Amino acid sequence: MTRSAPNELGDFLKARRAELSPRSVGLPDGAVRRVPGLRRDEVAMLAAISTDYYTRLEQGRIQASEPVLHAIARVLDLDEDQHAYVLELAGKEPARPRHQEVQTVQPQLRRLLDDLTSIPAMVLGRFTDVLAWNPLAAALLGDFGLLPEGDRNYAKMVFSDRMKNLYADWESAARTTVAKLRTEAAHNAGSPRLTALVNELSDLDPDFRRWWTTHHVAAHSVGTRTLNHPIAGTLVLEWDTLTAATDPDQQLVLWTAAPGTPSHEGLRFLASWADRSHEPSSGSAN
Template identity: 65%
Template sequence: MSSELGDFLRARRREVSPAAAGLPDGGRRRVAGLRREEVALLASISPDYYTRLEQGRRQAAEPVLNALARVLRLSDDERTYLFELSGKDAARPRRRATQRVQPQLQRLLDDLTSTPAMVLGRCTDILGWNPLAAALFTDFAQVPEKERNFVRLVFTDPAIRAMYVDWDYVARACVAQLRMEAARDPRNPRLTTLVGELSVQDPDFRRWWSDHRVGASAAGTKTLRHPVVGELALDWSTLTDAADPDQQLIALTAAPGTPAHDGLRMLTSWAAESPSAAGDQESAMR
């Protein structure tokens, strides 16, 4: 069966073009489809691991099989066949309903008129925010819903990336948090897709994901360099919704009398005076 698995994987990867996988073509290729190294990259495993799979010298765990099924764009029948060749039960990935911000959390966001706050869901998807959070970071409403993810923005949005004084620290903490999520829910297709895309797009993410460092924090301090109100050292705290533990409200505050507190007051006034404050902020960052 191991040789059949290798033949199946080779046949399927030859049918997936680099463009379909979101990769640059890279010029002339000796064989059609994806290279082994590209499949490994998209599946967030090492090239050696994948090579051993094709050669029948390694057994694949279920999360790896799920990742390969996604990368190779397998049909339901092909996915079942892949699991059977690997001696695994081809249980379908759990399809969760799209998360929506809890109404009580949205009311709380609306009441926080002088505190930037947002609600994050699974995989750090941004479910809700208040106007001051939009003025601080970006106009989240203008971000397509499927891309409205905090970790994705930290790595792919140049304006948000430039805002963090210590971007490396923040970004590595984001990767460690995603690792924790992967341990809790290894079959989550949303997480698998996010990790695969960021691994392709960003070499830092790819390197830090391979470090397998984990961590989760409920509070801390972040220093932001805002283009309108200047540098802000803000304390952030996490409140978990008892009705849905997968939703967390993140609030950013500053102690009274500090420069950051004065900066937040300026940001509140600026946002109130400028209905397009978030858009103005993005223009200032360019």
């Protein structure tokens, strides 16, 4: 089943105003409302534009100027990622060049992965495709090499039963993954690969389907996650994302723990276990 989103900008603005209360923007609560959040006329008034203009913008019937989009972003209290997303959807940012659907890992990233023996690391491409990994990442998250090539995708893995058991804060991790995919939808509008991935996850998981429709976006590059690992026990790890200068669509993801902490010792134990057992595969998707 193929789905389309002909008015991504309007859907996003509608979702954001539904999250705001009149009181949060300095307006009286007034009478009982038929729908949650701000009305179109309230957003228009606060942005100093006409209600008709804002309505046509949200319905996808006109294109707004950049100053108007800035004003609406201010009214809707959009964060930096959301603001950039609105501008990109409206075509106000330089268009990213269209890419081929198939990616291969950059050679220098492959060499770096080979040299990282005590830190779990992997390379993610567009749409969170797992392009390459080191043995410790496989021991931490699962052996990517055992998956069919088409399933080596981090978003798919996050919504698997294994990841739901692995992440102590699974909902937060999953929501962040959905928001990152939503951001990529603006960068790669019309991509058959992304459309197929979203359709597949929407059909398979009701949580993904519900969170996708909230139109949240994110471009987070750092964070902390707690993992309940079956071998290493509880691990509290910081993850960091480094973007390749030679290909901005490839990111090196690293998982680390501060030296001397139980989680650091847990990673060392996991590395030792991986060396002693069937060595998890280290490789790439291509």
